[in-house]
Amino acid sequence: KYVKGQLIGNKDLLIEGVSEINNSHPKTITFLGNSLYKKFLKHSNASAFFVSNKSFLDETSSHGIVVNNPQLAMAITLKLFYPIKKAQPFISAQSIIEENVTLGKDVTIHSGAVIKKGVNIGNYSEVGSNSVIQENTEIGENCKIFSNVTLYNNIKIMDNVKIHSGTVIGADGFGFINEKQSIIKIPQTGDVVIESNVEIGSNCSIDRATIGSTLIGESTKIDNLVHIAHNVKIGKNCFITAQVGIAGSTVVDDHCSFGGQSGVTSHIKIGKNSSIAAQSGVTKSLEGNNTYAGYPARKIKEFHNREALIGQIKKIQQKLKRNR
Secondary structure, three states: OOOEEEEEEOOOOOOOOOOEEOOOOOEEEEEEHHHHHHHHOOOOOOEEEEOOOHHHHHHHHOOOOOOOOOOOOOHHHHHHOOOOOOOOEEOOEEEEEOOOEOOOOOOEOOOEEOOOOOEOOOOOOOOOOEEEEEEOEEEOOEEOOOOOEEOOOOEEEOOOOEOOOOOOEOOOOEEEEOOEEEEEEEOOEEEEEEEEEEEEEEOEEEEEOOOOOEOOOOOOEEEEOEEEEOOOEEEOOOOEOOOOEEOOOOEEEEEEEOOOOOEOOOOOOOOOOEEEEEOOOOOOOOOOOOOEEEOOOHHHHHHEEEEEEHHHHHHHHHHHHHOO
16 A cells, blocks of 8 residues: 555565565565566565566566566555654753754754854754754754764755755855965855755765855765865756765756766766766766766767777777787
8 A cells, every 4th residue: 555556466465574585584574676576586585576567477477566667665664654753852961052042843952962143943943963054044944964974054944954964064165265376265255045855974074165155956965985066056956876976056957967086177067857877977067867977078979989989999009919
């Protein structure tokens, strides 16, 4: 009922938990989300499987549920077995809360947290141990700021945002001018806006704008160890995986994804529905609705063609050497 699937096999089968398909246990359900894992079906100890095609179960005489998206079905099932338990709200006596701070209904502040003057925290939000919220920062409703997070001054965070440990939001952007063999700092006077339903991993850095705002769009998900520079604008529903760096004033449109360790130069635009492969380097603006790879990043078909050509050149070189 919850996953809107078609039951195959014993409807009275008791499922007591979930497990990995390649490290499974009896009385659990697992999922086949990638055909590469099909080899584990036959020898899996799981009692049931989420699959996208009934034939996978027929081949192994297994029980399960056929769904459009097995990974989504597993996510829903995990929430059923491991519901989020909201702790009773409290404000620790070991926290430091300065004057003119506004706290909404049922806000939780853990020990060691520092809330500076002028901060506004919305209903049901939580600030973890040893996190620092600097002056005049706004946090919306139902946000969770984990331990050891630093939010600089004048940051705007909307509703249902999660920020994991070690992340710093609102540090100065890397703005400097070379003048007569001296390096002069450009004042970083802007802010950072994090829209609703964003999740930011651990040890990320999102710099404040020089003027205006650095923006992270609604429902964007950012992995660990990501750096987003000053005045960057990230659209809605983007995926940014670990060790990505996006340089200043770049605009990323909605529904874009970035593979690990990819990098983006400054002052360019990446179009809607772009996918950047891991370890790619984006050096110029890209139109949307394409996958890009390599350095400099180009459409993936062109990238593969060039790689194949390089392989052919190497074979020709070897053949010429043999014929000398």
